[in-house]
Amino acid sequence: xxxxxxxxxxxxxxxxxxxxxxxxxxxxxxxxxxxxxxxxxxxxxxxxxxxxxxxxxxxxxxxxxxxxxxxxxxxxxxxxxxxxxxxxxxxxxxxxxxxxxxxxxxxxxxxxxxxxxxxxxxxxxxxxxxxxxxxxxxxxxxxxxxxxxxxxxxxxxxxxxxxxxxxxxxxxxxxxxxxxxxxxxxxxxxxxxxxxxxxxxxxxxxxxxxxxxxxxxxxxxxxxxxxxxxxxx
Numbered sequence: 001x002x003x004x005x006x007x008x009x010x011x012x013x014x015x016x017x018x019x020x021x022x023x024x025x026x027x028x029x030x031x032x033x034x035x036x037x038x039x040x041x042x043x044x045x046x047x048x049x050x051x052x053x054x055x056x057x058x059x060x061x062x063x064x065x066x067x068x069x070x071x072x073x074x075x076x077x078x079x080x081x082x083x084x085x086x087x088x089x090x091x092x093x094x095x096x097x098x099x100x101x102x103x104x105x106x107x108x109x110x111x112x113x114x115x116x117x118x119x120x121x122x123x124x125x126x127x128x129x130x131x132x133x134x135x136x137x138x139x140x141x142x143x144x145x146x147x148x149x150x151x152x153x154x155x156x157x158x159x160x161x162x163x164x165x166x167x168x169x170x171x172x173x174x175x176x177x178x179x180x181x182x183x184x185x186x187x188x189x190x191x192x193x194x195x196x197x198x199x200x201x202x203x204x205x206x207x208x209x210x211x212x213x214x215x216x217x218x219x220x221x222x223x224x225x226x227x228x229x230x231x232x233x
Contacts, residue, residue, distance in 0.1 A: 003150035007042055007182040008171050008200065009163040011035040013192040016199040018166060022190035031224030035186040036107040038226075040086055042184060043163040045153070046104070046111055047089035049170030053097045057088065057106070058113075060098030062128050069123035077126070078135045078156055084112035087159060091170055093144055095121030095129075102134045114157070116149045118142055146177050168202035175201055175208050182230050183212055189223035 011032065012018050022028065039046060048057070088104040088111035090097050095117045103110045115129055115136040129136050135156070139149040153159040163184075164174060174180050185200065216228035 002154055003147065003179075004045070004154045004159045005161045005181045006150065006174055006179050007161060007163050007184055008174070008180055009035075009039060009042055009165050009184040009186075010171070010200045011186045011188065012200060013188055013190050015191050015193065017192035017194060017197040018168060018200060020192040020194050020197050022188060022192055025190065027222060028188040028190060028224065030222035031186055031188045031220050034220055034224070034226065038184075038186075039107050039163055039165075040109055043159075043161040044085065045087040045089060045159045045162045046106065047091065047162045047164045049167050050090065050092045050094070050096050052165065052167050052170075053090040053092060057104040058090070058097035058099040060100040062098055062125075064122060064124040064128060067124045067127035067131065069127050072123045072126050072130070074119045074123075074126075074138045076135075076137050076152065076156070077130060079133045082112070082133075082135060085109070086111040087114055087157060088112065089114045089116060089153065089162060091116045091144055091146075091149070093118050093120060093142075095125035099129075099132055099134060102132045114153070116144060118144055144173075146174055146179055150179065166200070168198035168200060172201045172203040175210065176203055176206065178210070180210070180231065182228065185227045185229075186220075187225050187227065 086109045118140040139145045211232040212229040213232040218226040
């Protein structure tokens with residue numbers, strides 16, 4: 001069955017750091033705005049790992065004791081009649097995202113949330129998601145089966161391409177799984193110089209023997225650049 005394609009879409013410094021003091025300076029406004037502006041031109045679906053989702057989209061701390069897990073098993077759950085122009089997917093292995101609304105308001109879009117979890121997620125958390133009318137997909141016992149998740153995203157929601165915006169660990173996991181089809185890098189006109197910050201991919205020091213070729217370059221108004229790579233099969 002066909003799966004959703006994956007494009008890694010990241011904003012970084014010249015030396016490849018995805019976070020740091022350079023981010024948000026006046027001199028990178030054109031690059032930063034461009035990164036946001038093209039996100040939903042690349043795909044109708046934004047996706048992130050748990051840490052990024054908790055930081056930016058779902059920082060709440062729901063009291064799970066008020067949710068009854070009776071009758072809830074580890075099966076996919078999709079609210080009847082759900083539809084959206086844009087989606088926000090959380091690859092959230094243990095179910096930690098504290099959603100306060102069932103969408104993420106980002107880049108001018110209110111993207112409907114979708115949770116991808118494993119059987120490590122508390123069944124009370126699944127009850128919480130149901131109360132919020134947030135669909136969830138069970139993809140694996142203790143580690144996310146990314147290939148299965150991509151098939152389900154296309155099957156249930158018609159998602160053809162996912163723009164995965166990090167963090168570095170989730171990007172690295174998709175790369176190691178052989179599921180990265182394209183890489184979109186928007187580089188700000190700054191050098192971070194901070195070796196404690198992560199780069200675009202963290203593969204846990206494992207070399208992944210996959211080759212990508214440059215297919216597009218675009219200079220940006222503040223001196224930044226957009227680089228687009230495709231997997232070289």
